Amino acid sequence: MKNLFTKFRPIFIITIAILFVFILIISKGDVVPVNEKYIPPLVEVQNVVNSNLNINLYSQGTVKPVQDITLSSEIRGKVDWVSEKLLIGSKFLKNDTLVIFDKRDLELALIIAESNLSQAKLNYEREFAEYELANEEWYEIGDGDGSNLTLRKPQFKRAKALLASAEAAYEQAERNLEKCYIKAPFNGIVNNKYIDVGSIAAPGTPLAQIFSIDFVEIELPIDNEETKFLFKDQVNKNKVILSNNSSGQNIKWIGEITRISEQINYQTRMQSLYAKIENPYENQNKLKVGLFVEAQLIGKKINNAVKIPRNIIKDDHIWLVNEDNKLERKKIIIDYYDQDNAVVTNSLINGQKILITRLSNLIEGMEVRIKD
Secondary structure, eight states: OHHHHHHTHHHHHHHHHHHHHHHHHHHOOOOOOOOOOOOOOEEOEEEOOOEEEEEEEEEEEEEEESOEEEEEOSSOEEEEEEOGGGSTTOEEOTTOEEEEEOOHHHHHHHHHHHHHHHHHHHHHHHHHHHHHHHHHHHHHHOOSOOOTTTTTHHHHHHHHHHHHHHHHHHHHHHHHHHTTEEEOSSSEEEEEEOOOTTOEEOTTOEEEEEEEOSEEEEEEEEEGGGGGGSOOSSSSOOEEEEEEOTTSSOEEEEEEEEEEEEEEOTTTOEEEEEEEEESTTSSSSOOOTTOEEEEEEEEEEEEEEEEEEGGGOBTTEEEEEOTTSBEEEEEOOEEEEOSSEEEEESSOOTTOEEEOSOOSOOOTTOBOEEOO
16 A cells, blocks of 8 residues: 555645645635826926026136246346345335345446546537637638538537437446346246345346236136127126135135137137236235136126026927926027026027926826926
8 A cells, every 4th residue: 555655646746736726726816906096296397587697607727927027137247135025935016126236346337437428528518619619710700611620510529429428328337237226027926036145147147037916817718609608899898706715715806808819729629718807916815826716707698598407408408397287398499508507598488387307207298296
């Protein structure tokens, strides 16, 4: 009996399994379909309000001096004194004395020039007196035209030329003595210094590298297409707001665009504007040369325009929510992109609702609910 059970054991197990499945099938209840109600997604919209908008252009650049020169010697001499204001990074004012050369040789040259000038004046006065006397005597006793020598014309001309030469030599000696004092040509800062007390300089020898702080410039590259939004006349000047937050606080300066480059950079394909800031070192928040700044340019106004977030635009299309709270796809004409938005004209009507919420599925005619 045991051998018989072992022999038919697989058949027995399969039969039991079939009976169990059959019982499950006949005991299964009927499937009742459930109709779930569609709930439209909740969305945010922006109401279209056309208005006159100022176009703001954005750029960035580094503050640079407009005047950056090498201060040079005009005479040969030994440096006798150097101002502390000529130290690197020091600030100086216009007409401050920065360097003094040893002036003893030039003082002697001035004394000699003064002596020669006095002698030339005396000689000129004597020759002038003799010239007048010779002319008076000739017209009293002479017959016809007297010779030049008789009338002392050559002597008088020579004395006059010698006087002019002596005056020029005296003036040159005076100027050379003045050149012993190197004065600041503008308000500025020292970028580099090349000489010190005891240095020997010749005409053209560099003394220091200095730059002006009466005003500074910032080169601001923008896209060539954006220049159409700028004023190009002297009456309506483009204002620019510069900012920097490297110190932990957002500091702003106001300037204006003084010129627009007439060429396009062949590497960046950008066109440069130049912003000017006057007296950048006089305020508490100094606009220092070398500082990196962000720039916001205030350009022309666009009439009947609306500003919409640029991240909802795809292939020049946006989605609107109509009066029946259903989606409609709308093609728009974009006049300008700024950092976060797009400016659109002649595409949207006041009162239309722009879909702001980003949905995973967007279908024409899809119903939505507008968030209050």
